[in-house]
Amino acid sequence: METVPHARPHCASQRSHCEREGTKMRKRLFPIIASVILLSGCWDTRNIDHIVYIHAIGVDYKDGQVIAYVQLVGFTALAKVEAGGGKEKAAVSIGKAAGETFNIATDKIYPSIQQRVSWGHVKSIVFTKRALQKGIVADVIDVLNRYNEIRHTAWVYATDEPLSELFEATPLLNASSYYSLLSNPEEIFQQSSFIRPIRLSRLIVDMDEKADTARLPYLTLDRRRWIENKKPKPMLAVSGVCFVHHYSLQQCVRRSDLEGLRWLEHDIRRTPIYVKQKGKTVASLVVRDPKTKWSIKVKSGEPAFTVQVQAQGAIIELREPLSRKQLTKLAEQTVKQEIRRLYELGKKQQIDLLNLSEQLYRQRPDIWKQHQSNGLIPLGNNTLSVSVKLAIGASGKEKLNYRAGD
Structure with a gap:
């Protein structure tokens, strides 16, 4: 049989051509298929203007009813500022509803809000003293724990101010409430550390611990210090601490009585000391990153506590010609007196x-168990020794001169 010359090479060439065409076709189809797949995942998305974002939650209690407040913050103006546009007046809306429980109260907000609600951006939760005294904190936290949109990174506060007025207080210069003390307390704390802010996760841990006492920053409205557009402008301020043990309010204490607390807190970044001599301020210092160490000994069956504070300070103001040794001694005495008070x-x-109960529970649980009642130890039989060591240097563009005898 006569063979056909070049038949096999021709078929191979045709097959190669078909493969190239197929590859080109697949390359053309791939972007189309990918876009269809990606597009299908966006059918359920909503414009930011079509969703209402809860920024803060307030909880009050009155006449047997739990009263829930919500603060809404518009993100449109915030986005314009972030993009470099001019500032618009910050928009804040406040909702309020009452019910037998916290969940019933919040459910009553939905019928009139007229847009889809997102709870995923809650930055702060504020309890009134009435709510803390009534003991409904545990019920509120139980609801928040069960709702998957709520994040445990929200900041938690206490207050005795009307919640509607508290939520209406916006920052200076038309800044958004997104940058207020309610939602961004760390910025202020790093610059002037005194009362440490607390997140919801930390609060739950502290209140669940048998021997721990949680510290809730206490918010008030400062109506005296600021004026905007020739009118007094109320501003949020932390003016004390509410102490809560196992979801029960013990007492709220004003800021001026808590000066010693800053030496015992964690993460204190920068805090001032005003050194006095014979009732007169002679120097101002800034102390950074103080370190605190606790130790416990048992004397006649009773715990004896010792707290050691070490820190470095810088001179901001020196009004009297003191030696370094004198200034250091006065500053150390100031810290000791604050802790003792x-x-x-x-x-x-x-x-x-x-x-102190928490310190004893951590270091000597056997002694804690002997003395504790409902997790706390009596505060009349123990003793406290305070040791303070400060290293003071100069600060600023030029060194401040000490008196001879440095």
Whole structure:
């Protein structure tokens, strides 16, 4: 049989051509298929203007009813500022509803809000003293724990102010409430550390611990210090701490009585000391990153506490010609006195302001078990020793001169 020359090469060439065409076709189809797949995942998305974002939650209690407040913050103006546009007046809306429980109260907000609600951006939760005294905090946290949109990173506060007025207080210069003390307390705390803000996750841990006393920053409205557009402007301020043990309010203490608390808190970044001599301020210092160490000994069956504070300070103002040694001694005495006053106040009011029960529980659980009642130890039989060591240097563009004898 006569063979056909070049038949096989021709078929191979045709097959190669078909493969190339197929590859080109697949390359053309791939972007189309990918776009269809990606597009199908966007059918359920909504414009940011079509969703209402809860920014803060308030909880009050009155006449047997739980009263829930919500603060809404518009993100449109915020986005314009972030993009470099001019500032618009911050828009804030406040909702309020009452019910037998916290969940019933919040459900009553939905019928009139007229848009889909997102709880995924809640930045803060504020309890009134009435709510804390009634003991409904546990019920509220139970609801928040069960709702998957709520994040445990929200900041938690206490207050005695009307919640509607508290939520209406916006920052200066038309800034959004997104940058207020309610939602961004860390910025202020890093610059002037005194009362440490607390997140919901930390609060739950502290209240669940047998021996721990949780510290809730206490918010008020400062109506005296600021004026905007020739009118007094109320501003949020942390003016104290509410102490809560196992979901029960013990007492709220004003800021001026808590100066010693800053030496016992964690993550204190920068805090001032005003050194006095014979009742007159002679120097101002800034102390950074103080370190605190606790130790416990047992004397005659009773715990004896020792707290050691070490820190570095810088001179901001020196009004009298003091030597470095004199200034250091006066500053150390100031810190000691602040801690001692806090300790004595706790004994007088029977509030564990220094969290001595927690320290004893961690270090000597056997002794804690002997003395504790409902997790707390009596504050009349123990003793406290305070040791402070400060290293003071100069600060600013030029060194401040000490008196001879440095």
